[in-house]
Amino acid sequence: MTQIDDQNNILEVNNLTKFFPIKSGFFKRVVGHVRAVDDVSFTLKQGETLGLVGESGCGKTTASRCVLRAIDPTSGQINFTTSNGNNVDMAALSNREIRPIRKEIQMIFQDPFSSLNARMTLLDIVGEPLLVNGMKNREERLERVSELLTLVGLRPEYMQRYPHAFSGGERQRIGIARALALNPRVVVADEPVSALDVSVQAQVINLLMDLQEQLKLTYLFVAHDLSVVKQISDRVAVMYVGKMVEIADTNKLFEKPLHPYTEALLNAVPVPDPRQRKTEKKHLSGEVANPANPPQGCYFNPRCPYVQDICKTTKPTLEEVKPGRFVSCHRAKELDLSGIIK
Amino acid sequence: MNDKEKLLSVEDLKIHFPTDEGIVKAVDGVSFDLEAGKTLGIVGESGCGKSTVGKGILNILERPGKIAGGNIFWNTDGNNVDLASIPPDSSTMRAIRGREIALVFQEPMTSFSPVHSVGNQIIEMIMLHKDMNKKEAKEWAMELFNMVGIPNASTRIKDYAHQFSGGLRQRAMIAMAISCEPKLLIADEPTTALDVTTQAQILDLLQELQEKHKMAMILITHNLGVVAEVCDDVAVMYLGRGAEQGPVDSIFHDSKHPYTKGLLESIPSINSAQGERLKSIVGSIPPPFNRPKGCTFHPRCPSFIKDVCDKHTPQYLPLNDVQRVSCFLHHDPKKEVE
Amino acid sequence: MTTEEKNILIEEDVVSVASQWQLMWWRFKKHKAALIATTIVILFYLIAIFAPFLASSNPNESNVPVAYLPPQTIKFFDGGIRPVVHEVIGSRDPETYKKVYTTDPNNKLPVKFFVDGYEWKLFGFIKTTKHLYAVEDKEGNIISPYLLGSDKQGRDLLARILIGTRLSLSIGLIGVTFSLILGIVLGGASGYYGGWIDTIVQRIIEITRSIPTIPLWIALGASVPRDWSVVKIYFAITIIISLFVWTDLGRVVRGRFLALREEDFVTAAKLAGASDRRIILRHMVPYFASHLIASTSLAIPFMIISETALSFLGLGLRPPAVSWGVLLQAAQNVQTVALYWWLTLPAVPVTIAVLAFNFMGDGLRDAADPYG
Structure with missing residues (x-):
C-alpha cells in the first residue's frame, strides 16, 4: 500500500535499489551485478531543496533517474503526492501509467550541449512538452514559450534560433525553461552547473533559487561540488557506493558531520582562501570501493580512520540518531567528527 | 625579483591558430615569471588560453597553432634559452621536454599508450633521458611508483593504463613526469577529472614531491579553491590575455582587476550562508572569433569606462614589485599605445 | 554602430536561425572538390536521361560493313x-x-x-x-x-556508352534504395530494440561480411536463369549487390540508434511524455539522416563498380542489355585490345563516375555533422 506518513513530504523514496547486470561471453550470460543504488531511502519535503552528493559512481545520478523513472528501479518504492492529492507509488506504475505523472516531476540536465536537440529551434524545444501534453494550438504555445523564456532571463525574440547560437549558460537556461514548461512541482537537477564556467555558474544558481521562490518548486539537487550544494540546499544527503550514509540539515552537516565519510568529503574541499589553508591534512587514503564487488560490512570500512571490528563484518543501517539526522554508521553516537564551519 | 632567480620568464607570449574562419588568438600577450621551487597558478575560464600557454612553453601545440610572438626564457645552470625561438622538433627542445620540463595532463587515460604497459612506458622515458640501463630504469620506476603512492609497485608496473583507476592513473602520470627529476612540472588541470577526495590526495602528493625535489610547478586550473590551497603566485587570464598576477594572498584579498574580483565573488564559498544570492559577472564568455575591441573584458565589466575601455587595449604593466595588472583603473589610458 | 559591426550582427543572426540543412550546405560549399564532383554526378544523370538525344545513331543497330571502325x-x-x-x-x-x-x-x-x-x-x-x-x-x-569508333557489329560505341549510362547509374540508385530499406529496417530494429533481435541481426551482418564476395557473386550470378528477360536479370543483379551493401548501412543506422538512445535530449523528450514514435521520428531520424545520406552516396560507387565487374565477368547483365560492364566484355581479350584499343573506352566513364561519387560522398560526410 502506498502511503506517505508525513503530510509535508511530497516524495518518499523507500528502499530503492537498482542493480545493473554484468553480462559476459557469447551468450551474454549475467555474471554479476553492479549495485548502483543499494537500498536507499530519503524524503523530499514540499518546497525544499535536498542536495544529493557523493563522488562519481556513488549512485546519486542513478538514484535521481529512478525517481524520474527515466530508468526502472530494480525494487523499492517511490511514493509521490500528485497535485490532486493522490499518493502513487511511481516505481510500481507501467510506462503508460507513468505518463500523466511525468509532467509533475521534471529534470534539468548536466550537459547544456547534449541535452538540447541541435536540430530544433527554441520554440520547438521548449514547446515540445506542451505539444505532447495536448497544447496543439501554435499561438498558445508561442505565448507560453515566450513567457517561459522571459522567466529564465532569455529574450523571447530568440525563439526561432537554434541552440548553436547560444553559450553554455544560455543553453542551460533553455533547459530550465523546458523543465518548467509543464508547471512541475518537483525538479530533479542533475549537476546543473558543473559543466559551466565559474562566472556563469553563479548566474544559473541564482536563477534556480529565484525560480524556486517564485514557483514554489521542490528541488532534488544532485551535485558533487559541496560549495554549490551548501549554497542552495536546505538538507543534504550523502551517498557512498550506492548506499545512503548520512542525511541532515545543511548547516548541521557542515558544522558537525556524523559519518566519517562526510567528514572526509568536507575536509577535502579546497577553500578558495589562502589564509584558510589547512595546516594539518586529514585526507582519505585508498580508493572508492567497486560497486560490483563491495567489501564486507560497511562499504567504507577499508578507508575509514575510525574502523573497528564490527565495521568489517556487519552492514550498518540508516538510523535517525537525532531528530532529522540520519546516519548509517556503527559508531555515529560516540565519534566526535569535525566539520568545516563554526 | 632578481633576474638570476628566475627559472622561467615568459614575455608577451602570443600563440595563434590560423583557421579558415580567421586567426584565433588563443594567447595574445601573456607574461609571467617563475622562480625555482615555487608554484605558479594560471587560472581562467574556458577559452582563456591557459592550457595553450602550458603547451606553448614546451612547444607541443596542436596544429595549426604556432608561437606568433614573444619570448619564453628558460634559465638553468647559467644557460638562458629562448624556447619560443628554437624549432619545436629540434634536439635542444626534445632534450628539455621531459627531462627539464615535464607535463601532467588532465586526462591521463589518453596520455598512456593502450598497447604498452604503464611501467614500460615509464622505463622507456627514463632510458631516453637518463643514463641508465634497463635494470636500473626498472628499479627507479618501481621507486617512483612507491613515491607517488601506487601500492604493490612490483605487480602494478606490468599493468596497462585501463587497469588503473582514475586516481591511480594520474599518480602514474605524475610518476612518469617526475621520472627525470625535472626542474619544472606543468600540471594542466591535473585534478579536474577526479573526485574531491582523490583530488585532495593528488594535490598533497604534488606538494610533497615539489618540496622533496625542489621542483617549480605551473598549475593550470579553473578551480580557485585548488589555487588558494597550493600556489605561491597566481596569474589570472581572460580571453588569451593576462588580466592580473601577483602573490596568492594579494589575488584573493587585494585583487586589482574587476574580472578577478567578479570571479572570486561568483564562487559559492563554504562559509557563505545558505540561500544567499551570489554576485555574478554579467553576460558570458564571447566566442573565439569576434572578440571585443579594446579591453576584452569591457562588455562584462562593472567598472567599464566609456570611450576608454572599449577603444584602447590596456597593457599588462607592473603595479609594484610583485603585482601586475592590465586595467585602466590602474594605468593611465593616455600613456597607452593605440 | 559602424556598418562593419552591423554586418557582423546580421551575419550572426543568419547563423542563429540557420537550420541543420543550411549549416550543412554552407559547410559543403567550402569543399571545392565535392562541389565539382557533385556537378559531374548531376551531368552523368542528365546524360542518362537524354542519352538518345546525344547519340544520333541507334545503339542497337548493327552495321557490319563498318565493324571495328576507328574513332x-x-x-x-x-x-x-x-x-x-x-x-x-x-x-x-x-x-x-x-x-x-x-x-x-x-x-x-x-x-x-x-x-x-x-x-x-x-x-x-x-x-x-x-x-x-x-x-x-x-x-x-x-x-x-563514329566519334569513338564502332564495335564488332559496327555499332556506334559512343552511342552505346551514353545509353549504358542509364543502366550503370540506375543500378547504383536502385540498389542503394534496396540496401537503405534493408539497412534502416534491420539496423534500426537492432539498435532500437536491442536484445536478441540485435544479436541475430549482428550475426547475420558478420556472416554476410565474412563470405568472400567474388565466389558468391559467381554462384549467385550463375544461378540467374539464362532465359530471363533483361529487366528480370537487372533486378536480380541489383538485389544480389544490395545484399552485400546493406550491411554497412545497417551498421551505421544501428550505431546511431544506440548512441542516440542514451542522449540527454532523447531522455528529455521521454520525460516530457513524448511517444516512442515521436522520439524516433522527430528526434532520432533527423539526427542521423545526414550521416545516412553521406553513407549512401559512398555506397553508390561501390554498386557501380560491382555491376561493372559482374557484367565484365559475364555474370551480370547480358546483351542485348547495354551497360558499361557489358561494353567492357568486348575488351576482355588482349588481342582485341591491341587491335581495337577504343573498345576499352567504357572504362573511362566508370572511373570518372566512381571518383565523382566518392568525392561527393566525402564532402557530404564532412558536412553531415555541422555542429561538430
Missing part, C-alpha cells in the same frame, strides 16, 4: 563554316584480310545539328525523333559519325 574526328576548320567529317572508305587488306579504313579528305560530310533520326521517347513517353547532331552523306541520308 572519327570532327574537323572544325576545314574550309567551310560548318564543321565536317571526312568520309571513310573501307577495304580489305589483300594479304591479311584485315579490314582497313582510309579517310578521304576531299569528301567532306557536313555536320548538322538538331536533326531528325530514329525515334525515341523522352522520360519514356514523349515521342521524338530529334538528335543533337549528325552528318549528311552525298545521298542526303542522315548518318552518325
Whole structure:
C-alpha cells in the first residue's frame, strides 16, 4: 500500500535499489551485478531543496533517474503526492501509467550541449512538452514559450534560433525553461552547473533559487561540488557506493558531520582562501570501493580512520540518531567528527 | 625579483591558430615569471588560453597553432634559452621536454599508450633521458611508483593504463613526469577529472614531491579553491590575455582587476550562508572569433569606462614589485599605445 | 554602430536561425572538390536521361560493313563554316584480310545539328525523333559519325556508352534504395530494440561480411536463369549487390540508434511524455539522416563498380542489355585490345563516375555533422 506518513513530504523514496547486470561471453550470460543504488531511502519535503552528493559512481545520478523513472528501479518504492492529492507509488506504475505523472516531476540536465536537440529551434524545444501534453494550438504555445523564456532571463525574440547560437549558460537556461514548461512541482537537477564556467555558474544558481521562490518548486539537487550544494540546499544527503550514509540539515552537516565519510568529503574541499589553508591534512587514503564487488560490512570500512571490528563484518543501517539526522554508521553516537564551519 | 632567480620568464607570449574562419588568438600577450621551487597558478575560464600557454612553453601545440610572438626564457645552470625561438622538433627542445620540463595532463587515460604497459612506458622515458640501463630504469620506476603512492609497485608496473583507476592513473602520470627529476612540472588541470577526495590526495602528493625535489610547478586550473590551497603566485587570464598576477594572498584579498574580483565573488564559498544570492559577472564568455575591441573584458565589466575601455587595449604593466595588472583603473589610458 | 559591426550582427543572426540543412550546405560549399564532383554526378544523370538525344545513331543497330571502325574526328576548320567529317572508305587488306579504313579528305560530310533520326521517347513517353547532331552523306541520308569508333557489329560505341549510362547509374540508385530499406529496417530494429533481435541481426551482418564476395557473386550470378528477360536479370543483379551493401548501412543506422538512445535530449523528450514514435521520428531520424545520406552516396560507387565487374565477368547483365560492364566484355581479350584499343573506352566513364561519387560522398560526410 502506498502511503506517505508525513503530510509535508511530497516524495518518499523507500528502499530503492537498482542493480545493473554484468553480462559476459557469447551468450551474454549475467555474471554479476553492479549495485548502483543499494537500498536507499530519503524524503523530499514540499518546497525544499535536498542536495544529493557523493563522488562519481556513488549512485546519486542513478538514484535521481529512478525517481524520474527515466530508468526502472530494480525494487523499492517511490511514493509521490500528485497535485490532486493522490499518493502513487511511481516505481510500481507501467510506462503508460507513468505518463500523466511525468509532467509533475521534471529534470534539468548536466550537459547544456547534449541535452538540447541541435536540430530544433527554441520554440520547438521548449514547446515540445506542451505539444505532447495536448497544447496543439501554435499561438498558445508561442505565448507560453515566450513567457517561459522571459522567466529564465532569455529574450523571447530568440525563439526561432537554434541552440548553436547560444553559450553554455544560455543553453542551460533553455533547459530550465523546458523543465518548467509543464508547471512541475518537483525538479530533479542533475549537476546543473558543473559543466559551466565559474562566472556563469553563479548566474544559473541564482536563477534556480529565484525560480524556486517564485514557483514554489521542490528541488532534488544532485551535485558533487559541496560549495554549490551548501549554497542552495536546505538538507543534504550523502551517498557512498550506492548506499545512503548520512542525511541532515545543511548547516548541521557542515558544522558537525556524523559519518566519517562526510567528514572526509568536507575536509577535502579546497577553500578558495589562502589564509584558510589547512595546516594539518586529514585526507582519505585508498580508493572508492567497486560497486560490483563491495567489501564486507560497511562499504567504507577499508578507508575509514575510525574502523573497528564490527565495521568489517556487519552492514550498518540508516538510523535517525537525532531528530532529522540520519546516519548509517556503527559508531555515529560516540565519534566526535569535525566539520568545516563554526 | 632578481633576474638570476628566475627559472622561467615568459614575455608577451602570443600563440595563434590560423583557421579558415580567421586567426584565433588563443594567447595574445601573456607574461609571467617563475622562480625555482615555487608554484605558479594560471587560472581562467574556458577559452582563456591557459592550457595553450602550458603547451606553448614546451612547444607541443596542436596544429595549426604556432608561437606568433614573444619570448619564453628558460634559465638553468647559467644557460638562458629562448624556447619560443628554437624549432619545436629540434634536439635542444626534445632534450628539455621531459627531462627539464615535464607535463601532467588532465586526462591521463589518453596520455598512456593502450598497447604498452604503464611501467614500460615509464622505463622507456627514463632510458631516453637518463643514463641508465634497463635494470636500473626498472628499479627507479618501481621507486617512483612507491613515491607517488601506487601500492604493490612490483605487480602494478606490468599493468596497462585501463587497469588503473582514475586516481591511480594520474599518480602514474605524475610518476612518469617526475621520472627525470625535472626542474619544472606543468600540471594542466591535473585534478579536474577526479573526485574531491582523490583530488585532495593528488594535490598533497604534488606538494610533497615539489618540496622533496625542489621542483617549480605551473598549475593550470579553473578551480580557485585548488589555487588558494597550493600556489605561491597566481596569474589570472581572460580571453588569451593576462588580466592580473601577483602573490596568492594579494589575488584573493587585494585583487586589482574587476574580472578577478567578479570571479572570486561568483564562487559559492563554504562559509557563505545558505540561500544567499551570489554576485555574478554579467553576460558570458564571447566566442573565439569576434572578440571585443579594446579591453576584452569591457562588455562584462562593472567598472567599464566609456570611450576608454572599449577603444584602447590596456597593457599588462607592473603595479609594484610583485603585482601586475592590465586595467585602466590602474594605468593611465593616455600613456597607452593605440 | 559602424556598418562593419552591423554586418557582423546580421551575419550572426543568419547563423542563429540557420537550420541543420543550411549549416550543412554552407559547410559543403567550402569543399571545392565535392562541389565539382557533385556537378559531374548531376551531368552523368542528365546524360542518362537524354542519352538518345546525344547519340544520333541507334545503339542497337548493327552495321557490319563498318565493324571495328576507328574513332572519327570532327574537323572544325576545314574550309567551310560548318564543321565536317571526312568520309571513310573501307577495304580489305589483300594479304591479311584485315579490314582497313582510309579517310578521304576531299569528301567532306557536313555536320548538322538538331536533326531528325530514329525515334525515341523522352522520360519514356514523349515521342521524338530529334538528335543533337549528325552528318549528311552525298545521298542526303542522315548518318552518325563514329566519334569513338564502332564495335564488332559496327555499332556506334559512343552511342552505346551514353545509353549504358542509364543502366550503370540506375543500378547504383536502385540498389542503394534496396540496401537503405534493408539497412534502416534491420539496423534500426537492432539498435532500437536491442536484445536478441540485435544479436541475430549482428550475426547475420558478420556472416554476410565474412563470405568472400567474388565466389558468391559467381554462384549467385550463375544461378540467374539464362532465359530471363533483361529487366528480370537487372533486378536480380541489383538485389544480389544490395545484399552485400546493406550491411554497412545497417551498421551505421544501428550505431546511431544506440548512441542516440542514451542522449540527454532523447531522455528529455521521454520525460516530457513524448511517444516512442515521436522520439524516433522527430528526434532520432533527423539526427542521423545526414550521416545516412553521406553513407549512401559512398555506397553508390561501390554498386557501380560491382555491376561493372559482374557484367565484365559475364555474370551480370547480358546483351542485348547495354551497360558499361557489358561494353567492357568486348575488351576482355588482349588481342582485341591491341587491335581495337577504343573498345576499352567504357572504362573511362566508370572511373570518372566512381571518383565523382566518392568525392561527393566525402564532402557530404564532412558536412553531415555541422555542429561538430
